[in-house]
Amino acid sequence: MPAKLSVNLNAVAMLRNRRDLPWPSVTALGRIALEAGASGLTVHPRPDQRHVRFSDLQPIRDLIDDEFSETEFNMEGYPNEEFLRLVETHEPEQVTLVPDDPAQATSDHGWDFRKNHNLLGSVVGRLKKKGFRVSLFADGDEDAEALRIARETGADRIELYTGPYGGCYDDPEKAEKIAAELARTAAIAASLGLEVNAGHDLTVANLPLLVKHVPNIAEVSIGHGLTADALEYGMAETVRRFRRACGQAV
Numbered sequence: 001m002p003a004k005l006s007v008n009l010n011a012v013a014m015l016r017n018r019r020d021l022p023w024p025s026v027t028a029l030g031r032i033a034l035e036a037g038a039s040g041l042t043v044h045p046r047p048d049q050r051h052v053r054f055s056d057l058q059p060i061r062d063l064i065d066d067e068f069s070e071t072e073f074n075m076e077g078y079p080n081e082e083f084l085r086l087v088e089t090h091e092p093e094q095v096t097l098v099p100d101d102p103a104q105a106t107s108d109h110g111w112d113f114r115k116n117h118n119l120l121g122s123v124v125g126r127l128k129k130k131g132f133r134v135s136l137f138a139d140g141d142e143d144a145e146a147l148r149i150a151r152e153t154g155a156d157r158i159e160l161y162t163g164p165y166g167g168c169y170d171d172p173e174k175a176e177k178i179a180a181e182l183a184r185t186a187a188i189a190a191s192l193g194l195e196v197n198a199g200h201d202l203t204v205a206n207l208p209l210l211v212k213h214v215p216n217i218a219e220v221s222i223g224h225g226l227t228a229d230a231l232e233y234g235m236a237e238t239v240r241r242f243r244r245a246c247g248q249a250v
């Protein structure tokens, strides 16, 4: 089954925030992405609202409910009380928990599952009680014990952090090596009953090798590289290009 594509709208929101004007519209670009066959929309409402604002969340929820009910909303964030309240208010189908410090420039590492198993156990328990699918951001080099701990939190999925893989755009040998390590981690995760997502710095160029090595990726969430391409090809054509790169028949 080819990986599904969830379009991350952070970069669209970042562009919108440059001026006190309502364009580019996060929901308008989200609609084009879903019309072109994306399986969902992802946002990462950071505490400083540098890009996606809390006021963007309900319009995205309404867009999916009213016009694309077969697609999904995925919210990413650090599980502080503010974020958990946003999740419980806007009810995304999936919540992706990341260990980000508010001052971080971007998400650049996964959870230390051994160190955070109490925090994650309690937060995942709260989210599972409310029926959310929970994914935990992972470095992708975890051993079986760490992945077992991740599974024992009650989480449904891990999301492989593919930043280092994306950074190998000029080093095919290193890309191959990292893809093989991600495949190893994904296979152990699957054997423990965890589904596998992936995301960060993925592009049309690097997706084919990743999905070849890691055929059990359920969903990739992509924003930066996809938005860059959308400036060149338009959002609709870009989503089709990324879907093909995931191995989808388009």
Ligand SMILES: CC(=O)[C@@H](O)[C@H](O)COP(=O)(O)O
Pocket (backbone or CB within 6 Å): 008, 010, 011, 043, 044, 046, 076, 098, 105, 106, 107, 137, 199, 200, 221, 223
């Ligand atoms: C979790 C992850 O890798 C990305 O989805 C993250 O949302 C990127 O955040 P910025 O768009 O703020 O860089």
Ligand SMILES: NCC(=O)COP(=O)(O)O
Pocket (backbone or CB within 6 Å): 008, 042, 076, 159, 198, 199, 200, 201, 202, 221, 222, 223, 224, 225, 226
């Ligand atoms: N979880 C990854 C994501 O949503 C987007 O990451 P990027 O493509 O903006 O690097």
